[in-house]
Amino acid sequence: MALNASAISVGDTYQEVVAENLSRTQLVQYAGASGDYNPIHTDTPFAQEIAGYPSVFAHGMLSMGMTGRMLTNYVGDGRLTAFGVRFTRQVFPGATLTAKATVAAVRQEDGQHFVDLALSTTNQDGQEVCKGDASARIDP
Amino acid sequence: MPDDFSFPVESGHVMLFARAVGDDNPVYRDPEHAASTEVQGPIAPPTFVQASYHWDPNASYPRPGRPWRGSAAGPTGLPPGETSSSGRGLHAEQRYIYHRSLKVGETLTVRRRPGETWQKQGRRGGSLTFSEEISDFYNHAGELVVTATSVAVITGRAVDP
Numbered sequence: 315m316a317l318n319a320s321a322i323s324v325g326d327t328y329q330e331v332v333a334e335n336l337s338r339t340q341l342v343q344y345a346g347a348s349g350d351y352n353p354i355h356t357d358t359p360f361a362q363e364i365a366g367y368p369s370v371f372a373h374g375m376l377s378m379g380m381t382g383r384m385l386t387n388y389v390g391d392g393r394l395t396a397f398g399v400r401f402t403r404q405v406f407p408g409a410t411l412t413a414k415a416t417v418a419a420v421r422q423e424d425g426q427h428f429v430d431l432a433l434s435t436t437n438q439d440g441q442e443v444c445k446g447d448a449s450a451r452i453d454p
Numbered sequence: 455m456p457d458d459f460s461f462p463v464e465s466g467h468v469m470l471f472a473r474a475v476g477d478d479n480p481v482y483r484d485p486e487h488a489a490s491t492e493v494q495g496p497i498a499p500p501t502f503v504q505a506s507y508h509w510d511p512n513a514s515y516p517r518p519g520r521p522w523r524g525s526a527a528g529p530t531g532l533p534p535g536e537t538s539s540s541g542r543g544l545h546a547e548q549r550y551i552y553h554r555s556l557k558v559g560e561t562l563t564v565r566r567r568p569g570e571t572w573q574k575q576g577r578r579g580g581s582l583t584f585s586e587e588i589s590d591f592y593n594h595a596g597e598l599v600v601t602a603t604s605v606a607v608i609t610g611r612a613v614d615p
Contacts, residue, residue: 349508364523364525380477391493395551396550
């Protein structure tokens with residue numbers, strides 16, 4: 315189901331918990347599905363002893379992919395026209411992430427309605443891990 | 455273009471990818487359900503084009519007969535003295551522009567091009583070098599489906615968490 319321009323206002327929010335106690339296995343799952351086998355995400359001896367990190371940490375694109383799930387659940391399938399994020403903090407195993415969209419604008423272009431959203435995904439300590447924006451085609 | 459490559463959007467791959475990001479939406483895996491929706495058939499999740507990396511001729515993964523930088527008997531499989539820069543390179547930003555729905559069953563042509571490069575002093579990671587890479591994904595009709603811009607940052611040292 316797509317959003318209706320008449321039913322939303324600037325400042326409205328929608329959020330979902332997109333990861334709970336994020337597992338190392340899910341990082342392995344994402345590595346395999348995406349093809350990003352950088353060992354800093356799945357290989358603890360490499361991450362700690364070679365790269366100098368406290369542990370493995372999630373692919374930024376996993377956080378973005380999970381944020382995308384919240385987004386498509388909100389705006390509907392196949393409705394996104396733009397989606398971008400900055401990765402502002404690393405996500406470690408055990409993280410619980412909440413992805414939130416805030417309506418920044420509802421606009422019309424050539425008769426088509428669009429919503430612009432501000433995105434923020436935060437961890438269990440309230441720290442932002444992804445910050446970005448998205449736009450989607452919506453119904454009148 | 456010589457560096458272009460083909461990226462088949464395959465149903466099993468899309469199912470695995472959706473599962474990996476925790477997205478159980480049946481529009482990504484169930485043709486019957488997807489046929490009943492506005493998109494009229496299975497589509498891929500918004501960040502799926504990232505998985506085109508599997509088809510990139512320059513993709514990095516463990517292969518027979520080649521040393522791999524991940525741990526094996528020791529913390530890295532690279533020979534002594536050979537270092538990997540991968541631990542310092544991080545994905546800083548990613549942007550997508552969607553021109554049309556990414557349909558399962560299509561084969562896309564991926565064309566990569568460099569974007570801008572810039573430097574900045576980081577608060578936590580020392581001197582930072584950012585570089586953009588832009589990937590255009592075209593369908594068989596030559597129509598642009600997705601434009602992806604990836605911003606990588608090379609840090610002077612491991613980034614504090």
